[in-house]
Amino acid sequence: MNRLDDVHAYPIREFARLTNVNPVTLRAWERRYGIIRPERTEKGHRFYTEQHIQQVRNILYWLDQGYPIRQVKSLLKDDAPRGMQEEDDEWTERRARLLNAATQLSMHQLDKLWSDGFSSYPVAVYFDFCLLPVIRSLRADSSHPAIVKGFEYALKQKLSSLLHMQQLACSGDSVLCCCTHPLAELSTLAAACALGGAEYQVDYFGPELSSEDAGYLSESGRWQALWLQFHPLVEDTTEQRWTEQLSSSELALYCSDLSDSCNSQSKQIRAMKGSLSQQIRQFIQCQKQGDMQ
Template identity: 50%
Template sequence: MNRLDDSGTYPIREFARITGVNPVTLRAWERRYGIIQPERTEKGHRFYTEEHIQHVRHILYWLDQGYPIRQVKLLLKDGPESAENNSDDWLEQQQQVIRAAQRLNTQHLDELWNAGFSSYPLAVYYERCLLPVLNFLRSSSTPPIVIHALEHLLKRKFGAMLLQQQRHNKGPVLLLVTNHEHAEIDALACACALGAAEFRVEYFGPNSTPADLQLTLAMIPAANVWVHFHPLNPAQQQQWQEYFEQCRLPHFISGAVPVTDTSDATLIALPDQLSKQVRTFITGIAEQNAVTPNPHTGGFH
């Protein structure tokens, strides 16, 4: 762990890894919203303490309740009785994205997304804004070209973000896979949320099978695997169950998981919400590191 010293203080990138909140958002919370104030070294570099970790958890709690970031400062001070209706802000953000998508206004979409990604942890913004927009457009009479364009633009955006993250994120590799193209946007959002929290994520596209994953693990020195599932047919479910019975590398599983018994210590079932999935993963990695380092020895023995 890259602490500044042994007194429980952390530089911004390590703090991002611990909390799941990326450095850009931490700076926005400090400068724009005034809800967190890091300490400074003599040279002016930010650092954070254990108290800051608890403070961020309080912020994330209110965001999980659906409150917009602009209300969090007052919520931290006075509680929910001081806040306005917590759904109006998210509804307005969703409507802005819908209007831009319906006009195929790619520049405005990118501006909206950049603003959202800087103000919120990526998982929160995806859950509260982007996923509801996708679900609304898919279930409405929206022309298919609009839906396809939005999905394409989101995949392109997430792909570019992930590539940028991979250039500077160090440490053990998390291999993230999904079994179906219909789950790819969720998987990419997950990859970017973890990448924003300074984890080194590798993702090689959708439609992965157990055989594909075994081959990939023979080539990639992954310390952990995350599999996000779209619903499986019975034959596919059997293949994945057999795969999990053999694997020894830690596997985190989300979505329509094909197993009911997750008592094996190498198989960690994650909650439904992406933001909670990310925090559960971070906690699980911290527990792994507290027990023993996890050098890559391959997914199977």
């Protein structure tokens, strides 16, 4: 492990891998919110300690409870929850601004709002508490299908761009992401970016990849794990075909939103449950356990 001198100190990239929080967000938490203040070398480079790791775990705990980042600083001091005032609910404000920009077809404003969200929060947290509720709200309003299509297309472009930028510097294990239906692509891209934020090397080849294609790729030896995003619209036979096609692979297979009716006996297949943030943690924990075996 690349530690500084003889103490348990980690440079920002290694700290990102340990905590699953990307360097951009770590810098934003330091500069904008005054939390997670790293130590500095004589040359001014950031480094983090074991104490910082526990601080990040505490921050992620409160974020997963739905508290916005600007409230977390006081929660860390008190170590006790406070009722979220509706007028001070940052998530409500963020969702409202996104919906307003979407209905006005302001792609430039959407891009600014997304950039701020992705820098302030881990991708999975931002997706769970902001993006996914907005997507569901827009889809529920069937009177404006063009707005939904425009919003989702622009968001796919944003996530793809974010994934590309992440991969320029990632050096962790390689993960292949696939989805079983085009309507699962947004969730797949969000998962890919969440994994990229945790310093995994992630590849995604679009929503048209078939189970046969994925099976062929899984045999290449290029990746250590495969993240497979299912969608409720696929039939049980489709789920069965995908899992059977991939269960013989040497890759560890992680299935998100796999139905309870599709039970595979393969030890290689792990069903991921809960929110995206919870699924990402399950993935990382399973990967770490696999490394230790």
